[in-house]
Amino acid sequence: MWPVGILLIRQPERDSGPMDRISGSTLVLVTLLIALFASAGIFPGTSSAVTAADEESDANSVVRMPAPAAPDTVHTNLWLTKALMGEIVNASVQALPPEPADVLLVNLGDRDMDDIFGGVAAGILGELGHRAYVVAGDSTVLVPVDFIFEYKVVGIELSYPEVGRTLGIWQRWVARDVSVTASVNVSEKDSGRLLFKDIVTRGFSDRVDNDDFDDVESQLYEFTTAETSGSGWQNRMEEIVVLGTLVGLIAVYFSNTGN
Numbered sequence: 091m092w093p094v095g096i097l098l099i100r101q102p103e104r105d106s107g108p109m110d111r112i113s114g115s116t117l118v119l120v121t122l123l124i125a126l127f128a129s130a131g132i133f134p135g136t137s138s139a140v141t142a143a144d145e146e147s148d149a150n151s152v153v154r155m156p157a158p159a160a161p162d163t164v165h166t167n168l169w170l171t172k173a174l175m176g177e178i179v180n181a182s183v184q185a186l187p188p189e190p191a192d193v194l195l196v197n198l199g200d201r202d203m204d205d206i207f208g209g210v211a212a213g214i215l216g217e218l219g220h221r222a223y224v225v226a227g228d229s230t231v232l233v234p235v236d237f238i239f240e241y242k243v244v245g246i247e248l249s250y251p252e253v254g255r256t257l258g259i260w261q262r263w264v265a266r267d268v269s270v271t272a273s274v275n276v277s278e279k280d281s282g283r284l285l286f287k288d289i290v291t292r293g294f295s296d297r298v299d300n301d302d303f304d305d306v307e308s309q310l311y312e313f314t315t316a317e318t319s320g321s322g323w324q325n326r327m328e329e330i331v332v333l334g335t336l337v338g339l340i341a342v343y344f345s346n347t348g349n
Contacts, residue, residue: 174270185285198242246313269293
């Protein structure tokens with residue numbers, strides 16, 4: 091067997107030149123930037139994916155929420171509000187018989203949201219084959235009906251709980267939460283037997299791209315517009331302070347490295 095040997099050759103030591111110092115400085119600088127960006131939480135694209143809040147999938151439903159919307163589809167706040175109302179109506183009309191019936195819609199509220207809910211309910215009842223009649227206040231209906239559908243919208247909540255930003259300044263997307271709560275009573279007209287009585291809440295959450303944000307709001311109703319989270323001057327000042335601190339640290343580092 092032939093002997094095997096390893097020859098170790100020691101390279102001559104050399105002084106570190108300017109290029110070596112620049113390479114080391116660059117590495118430290120990159121590490122510093124990553125640490126600062128991570129601690130400030132301003133890395134783009136680090137938030138969770140779009141989620142739909144407690145959606146029900148009912149095969150008999152006529153109106154359904156998006157699940158969630160396609161990237162090229164922008165749903166306005168008013169559209170989402172009506173869709174959530176439709177889910178509440180769908181949950182309520184399950185108490186009605188499948189055969190066509192005459193249903194009296196009684197609006198127990200006096201706000202715009204109640205009128206919108208009545209229109210959604212009338213549309214769904216019509217698509218299910220029922221005949222809907224609307225009455226409000228002390229009005230009377232001359233047509234005999236089989237069932238009474240009483241409703242009142244308890245509340246509509248719209249909020250933008252989170253805003254995604256690049257470098258803590260440039261807005262990229264806005265998280266949106268919409269929920270509708272309504273009180274519904276369904277009863278037989280002749281016997282007065284109560285078929286359904288409940289306060290139902292439906293909600294939906296998604297994200298709106300910054301380019302589409304202006305299109306989702308509507309000034310027509312107060313419940314279709316809201317303030318974004320972190321839109322106050324205090325939040326803007328905090329972001330400016332973070333960026334100012336970052337720039338200052340970089341300047342101090344280069345100043346020390348140059349010496």
